[in-house]
Amino acid sequence: MRFVLLGGGVFASGLFVVQGQMGMPSSLPLPVLLAVAAxxxxxxxxxxxSWWPLAAVGAVAYVWLLMWPPLLVASYYAGLTLTRGRIAAYLGGCLAVCGAGAVVGRIEGGLRETLSAVPGNAGFMALAMMGLPLAAGLVVRATREAAAERAKRLEREQVMRAEQVRAQERARIAREMHDVVAHRVSLIVLHAGALEVRSGDEETAQAAALIGGIGREALANLRDVLGVLRSPAGEALRPLSPSEDALRPLPTLEDLDRLLDQSRALGIAVTRHDEGEARPVEPAVERTAYRVVQEALTNVHKHAGDAATAVRIRYGSDELEVEVRNEGPEAPGEELPGSGWGLVGLRERVELLGGTLRTSAQDGGGFLVAARIPA
Known part of the structure; x- marks a missing residue:
């Protein structure tokens, strides 16, 4: 809308100038003047x-009719957009236009000669109609650039402050996990090792060895998590190199039997059923499927005692289905503490891969955890 108003203003002021400003009536017919102003x-x-067409029209109109409004507006926009080298060229062009206007004024004589050919008047016209608008455009551009740079700097500072706060919070969480969780798990591993060595009962020694192995695996996983928390965000998200991946392999479906054996050793009857033709899928999908089974079995340990549990893995044409279903507990064991966020985090993990997670209580007291993951 403002450019429509600008066009109307240039039209009206240009027509006013050439029609008889300062007592200098034009010898051209009105339709010609209207056409030039339009x-x-x-x-x-x-x-x-683009402001170049306006500059060209303004130059012709100034030399021909001493119509200055188009050249005034063009000079302002030249200051807004031109680089330093081109500004010098533009000023040279303005001087050439003023010189041509002075020559035409000499030829026509009269008031036109006074306005455009007398050195003082010609200099004033050049300064007021070309120099000052150009300077105003340069000032406005510098102000806008300074404001934009200020906004970018503030945005960068805000991002840096947010990153600093996140880094501090990650470091605090890492310290708490190291000082509390890692210490407690280390004590469990040490006591399990002592019990394995000192126990004269073979079944007790095997159970202690199993607890120690699970604890050491938990410590290794905890070290990985602490490393991610303490590293910068960019490094935390970088892919593992082949050497690192070989040293710290992430769990996949190939490790699922070992996970089930750990639950069986604790007295839970766990069965596994695979459906469909097994085929390689993305590592992220396999890890997520493993975590689904792991979290479901953890909940069985915590809430269902020694309830029989069935694990089903089905390979579809374009998805992987994981289902863990346990029966109602006949004799629930001690209720173990938990964070209450296991299934919430599991749902987020599945949904990040475009999958769905379904959890529901079953008739008879059982519970179902089922995930469908695109593969």
């Missing part, structure tokens, strides 16, 4: 895309 107004409306 072309100038149209070029001013087009200045949002």
């Amino acid at each position: 072309v100038a107004g149209l070029a001013a409306w087009h200045v949002r895309r």
Whole structure:
């Protein structure tokens, strides 16, 4: 809308100037003057895309009719957009236009000669109609650039402050996990090792060895998590190198039997059923499927005692289905503490891969955890 108003203003002021400003009536017929003013107004409306047409129209109109409004607007937009080298060239062009206007004024004589050919008046016209608008455009551009740079700097500072706060929080969480969780798990491993060595009962020694192995695996996983928390965000998200991946392999479906054996050793009757033709899937999908079974079995340990549990893995044409279903507990064991966020985090993990997680209580007291993951 403002460019429409700008075009209308250039049209009206240009027509006013050439029709008889300062007692200098034009010898041209009115339709010609209207056409020139209309072309100038149209070029001013087009200045949002390019100001060069307005500068060309302004130069011709100034030399021919001493119509200065188009050249004034063009000079302002030249200051907004031109680089330093081109500004010098533009000023040279303005001087050439003033010189051509002075020559035409000498030829026509009269008031036109006074306005455009007398050195003092010609200099004033050049300064007021070309120099000052150009300077105003340069000032406005510098102000806008400074404001934009200030906004970018503030945005960068905000991002840096947010990153610093996140890094501090990650370091605090890592310290708490190391000082509390890692210490407690280390004590469990040590006591399990002592019990394995000192126990004269073979079944007790095997159970102690199993507890120690699970504890050491938990410590290894905890070290990985602490490393991610303490590293910068960019390093935390980088892929593992082949050497690192070989040293710390992430669990996949190939490790599922070992996970089930650990639950069986604790007295839970766990069965596994695979359906469909087994085939390689993305590592992220396999890890997520493993975590689904792991979390479901953890909940069985915590809430269902020694309830029989069935694990089903089905390979579909374009998805992997994981289902863990346990029967109602006949004699629930001690209720173990938990964070209450296991299934919430599991759902987020599945949904990040475009899958769905379904959890529901079953008739008879059992519970179902089922996930469908695109593969």
